[in-house]
Amino acid sequence: MLSRPPLDRESFEARLRAIGAARYHDRHPFHALLHGGQASADQVRAWVINRWYYQSRIPMKDAAFMSRVTDPALRRAWRSRIEDHDGGLDEGGGLRRWLRLAEAVGLDPGYVASGAGVMPATRFAVDAYVRFVRDMPLLDAVASSLTEMFAPKIHAERIEGLLQHYDFADETALSYFRTRLAEAPRDVAFGLRHVLDHADTAEKQDAAADALTFKTDVLWAQLDALWSGYVEPGRIPPGAWQPGEGLR
Numbered sequence: 001m002l003s004r005p006p007l008d009r010e011s012f013e014a015r016l017r018a019i020g021a022a023r024y025h026d027r028h029p030f031h032a033l034l035h036g037g038q039a040s041a042d043q044v045r046a047w048v049i050n051r052w053y054y055q056s057r058i059p060m061k062d063a064a065f066m067s068r069v070t071d072p073a074l075r076r077a078w079r080s081r082i083e084d085h086d087g088g089l090d091e092g093g094g095l096r097r098w099l100r101l102a103e104a105v106g107l108d109p110g111y112v113a114s115g116a117g118v119m120p121a122t123r124f125a126v127d128a129y130v131r132f133v134r135d136m137p138l139l140d141a142v143a144s145s146l147t148e149m150f151a152p153k154i155h156a157e158r159i160e161g162l163l164q165h166y167d168f169a170d171e172t173a174l175s176y177f178r179t180r181l182a183e184a185p186r187d188v189a190f191g192l193r194h195v196l197d198h199a200d201t202a203e204k205q206d207a208a209a210d211a212l213t214f215k216t217d218v219l220w221a222q223l224d225a226l227w228s229g230y231v232e233p234g235r236i237p238p239g240a241w242q243p244g245e246g247l248r
């Protein structure tokens, strides 16, 4: 049987980018609400609480990834991702910057960091991402991080929209996003090159595209959950954050 040839580098990159264009969560209506200034204070708080769970698991999934990598060069290139989020012993890092945002929107950072009030669907989606990276082929795990190709655009839109529409927004509150604008392009350049270099069969290209699609689902599902709990119909699941809780 004739095997199907892989796409050339350019066409394969275009295939990956088309997945983002069609499915990335910048298209989700929750982001239109948030960036357009129409989200209520409690809807912004619900987003900050739930998105914390995603942030908190990113360095854990990167540690799970690194624990499986036998090539020291790949580990060297990857480990800054953990440092970006965890920071040093005393300061720095995306997690602490996210908690500044939590404070700015009126939440107790200790409450947010405890993970109490995270919606069950958020937990399921994010945990599925960590498991995917832990269990799937390394190439698929790298490909699943490539939603970050599309993140700088949404971070820039978010900084602009929040500064324009919300009193809480200032450079301290938004420092998480400002910092990601500088960090993400380095990760994307490495991750994309790695995937283009290693997906050298049609089957590996399919698997990488599927991994990226899976990741867009992880992100989209979190916003669908947020929408159903805090926008329409506003049915907050048992155990999830109730407005008024966890304020500072």
Ligand SMILES: O=C(O)c1cc(C(=O)O)c2c(n1)C(=O)C(=O)c1cc(C(=O)O)[nH]c1-2
Residues within 6 Å of the ligand: 058, 144, 145, 146, 147, 148, 150, 151, 154, 155, 180, 219
């Ligand atoms: O605000 C966003 O829309 C957004 C999306 C994503 C993403 O696409 O997964 C990440 C981030 N932000 C982000 O800040 C971040 O550090 C990050 C790491 C990763 C990853 O999969 O390793 N994605 C993302």
